Amino acid sequence: MASISYLLRPYLRQRSPAASQLALSTAFLLLGRSAQRTLATAATATDPTPQPQQPQSSTRNDNNDTQTPPTETTEKKDNNLPRPNENNNAPRSLPIPTFFDVPKAPPRGQPIRNDKLHKHPPLPPDQYQILSAFRSAVHYPDVKPNTAWKAFTRIKDNPQVLRYLSIQRDVLRLIDTLSSTTDHNKRSVIVMRIRTVMDTLRALGFHFIPYNYFRLIRAYGHTLTTDIASEILDTMSRERTIVNDKVMNAILQNVFDTGDVDTCMALFQRMMKEWEGRAVPDHVTMTLIIGGLSKRGYMQRAREVFEKMKDTYGVEPTDGMVKQIVAGYVQIGDLKHARWFLDRVEILGWAPLVTVHPLNALLTGYARTGKVNEAVTVFKGMERKGGSCTPDAHTYTTMMSAHVQISDLKGVLEYYHLAESKGIVPDSTMHSVLIAGYADVGKLQTARNLLDLMKEKGLPIDEKCYVALMAGYSKHRHIRGNVPDAIRLMNDFKQSGLKPTIELISHSAPLHLHQTPHAPPTLADLAHALHYIEDARAQGLTPTCATYTTLMHHWADRKGSTAGMSKIYTHLTQTANLAPTTLAYTHMMRAYADIGDVRGATQLFTDMSAAASSPDHKPHVKITSEIYKLKLLTHVRGGSLDAAVATFNDMRKAGFKTNPEVCELLIGGFKGRDRVDEAEQWFERVKRQ
8 A cells, every 4th residue: 555655646736637537547547446446436426516326236256245347347447537539528537545645846936855855855744733733823814923933942953844944924914013013112122022933933943035034134123233133134144145135125124223324334335235136125125225314413414414315325315315414403403504404405497396395394493493483484385386385284383382472372373374275184183282282381271171072072182282282281380270270181181091201201200399389399399309209210111301301490499409400300311211312411501501500511512512522412412501601601600701601702613702791700709709800801702791
């Protein structure tokens, strides 16, 4: 039987009715007359097609009690076999013997692990059941990642079963399932599981396809460092796995958030050189590179890539790339160059790229700085051009935000009604800005009534609406009864079913500093506020620098004490491991200036200068005239008048204009030290200005 099954395997592998019929006919001839009735009975039992009745003979064999078919039937051809001249559209297929396993040929891309026979050895029935159970679990619709992982752990130490896995089907499905979780806090677990799968199969001789590495890179997410990316590329190079555009884009998307720009660009050049013709940059690639450079403050390099990419890489620029560069200038506060870049794009012949999206990014910069006149000029230009520059919902929302910055409620309402007249349906973001317009000018009850009215009418409400109202409570903290109202607002937010955001935590944390109305905050109140922020961190909300600077702003009500400010600054830099921004440095410098702490102010100014010159912090830190003024005030109150004059001269060298207010600080300092002559000299200087 075993020798016959070995001869029939080439026919049975074809999995076609004709080959099966031929194999079965061969079996009839080889097995002999005694086994023919057994196979014929099995064929009749499994084939739903009715079989023709064979004529029975009345003769009996004297030596055998069983009936034998007539002699002439063995000389005839089998009627079940297809005839050459017969048009049989639905040929009947006899069952294939299942007394041994017939594995399928490995798909394209999977190596053949038996160099001599070019096939797998037969899998025993018990092992085949284990393989079937794994495939049933992994290929089940909407399978959970934990279920797929448990299925793999059952066969992880069984190389006999692992060799039957298909890279294109089983392994691809397994890695896809493991990386499909939406819980970003479990990235380390996801990566560990995927790497375990790949290392286990790699030890058995598996070679992975580019999509497997793509899923691994996506699983790393923002935790992918340049060192890990280099390690993955080294592995793919050793295995001769192609790095295509999808893998390259996944690497660039993550490393620009974690690594330095030079290393990221070196990885890009390596992929371009080592996998030339495979890793081909496209619009996604160039958008990631320009966006990464712009976010890190390398505006000149981003602009050079944008202007040369058509000639170098053959990629046409898009309005999204223009928007990223404009947003980069807005992020570092250089609105002048943002406007200049848009004009340059038109000069280079890419005027169609100046659409509503880059112009909205420019409007955002004007709105944040309260430059309403410049924003209105850009808005009127968009209305005049029309077409792709026609203002959209985001445009009107940005214009409303610009008027919120200058506490112009009338302007907020004007653009809100103008958007409605243009047929634009206000969304939740526009409603949140409208609430912020009322809350910013102190009309908190009106803002609360507006929020309740939106609930009654079923208008879209999201977290931003609550954040806008909570920001109003935080700003007008001295109005009687704000703290209880803010607490009630937080209770309403919890009942709404919306998920809290770090912005909401940032504006609600300072309320712990004002438990006692019209009284300065205490260190105990500050401890409660910091504990509130740590609880939010434990719930998965990552505090930002704005969270702590808002707390600093509220603590500034208590003048003459740097203990609380230093505690907040320590939590910012050490506990949260965040880089201070210009606003954080300004609050700290003001605290030192209040008590005349020259040593603390000098050290802080040194740290700020180093941070401003560092590429990693350049977009977030900028030494302003306010910093110089506070440093000068610190020296005056500390009695270091010569250092105050040196600070004044440094301020002039840095390109800042010295207003009479700065000179008056020096005059007051000299008078307080009975240095009347020098005070008169500075007074004459003020008169000349």
